[in-house]
Amino acid sequence: MAKVKSRYETVFILSATLSEEATAATVEKFKTLIEQNGTIGEIDEWGKRRLAYEINDEAEGYYMLINFESDPDFPAELDRVYRITEGVLRSLIICKDEK
Numbered sequence: 001m002a003k004v005k006s007r008y009e010t011v012f013i014l015s016a017t018l019s020e021e022a023t024a025a026t027v028e029k030f031k032t033l034i035e036q037n038g039t040i041g042e043i044d045e046w047g048k049r050r051l052a053y054e055i056n057d058e059a060e061g062y063y064m065l066i067n068f069e070s071d072p073d074f075p076a077e078l079d080r081v082y083r084i085t086e087g088v089l090r091s092l093i094i095c096k097d098e099k
Helices: 020-037 074-084
Strands: 006-015 038-055 058-070 088-095
Touching (some): 020 058, 020 074, 058 088
16 A cells, blocks of 8 residues: 655744854755655745744744645654754654644
């Protein structure tokens, strides 16, 4: 039986101390990973913003929001990659399909 694809939304915050090149490379890394495992919908680059509270002694972060569609097992892998990638302060993945 074919796997049913679900719609997801992910937001991640990168460290503002990363260079522009490193930030662009990290964003591209995640876009490529999502494209390899699903279909990207809308991408909203919020850019550098002040954090509500400091994370790892940092007051600013670079925000990205990506809507995508993938198999239900992919978000766990994406979360694992977020956790091991240097420069990612926070990440969140939400399933947008109603149950």
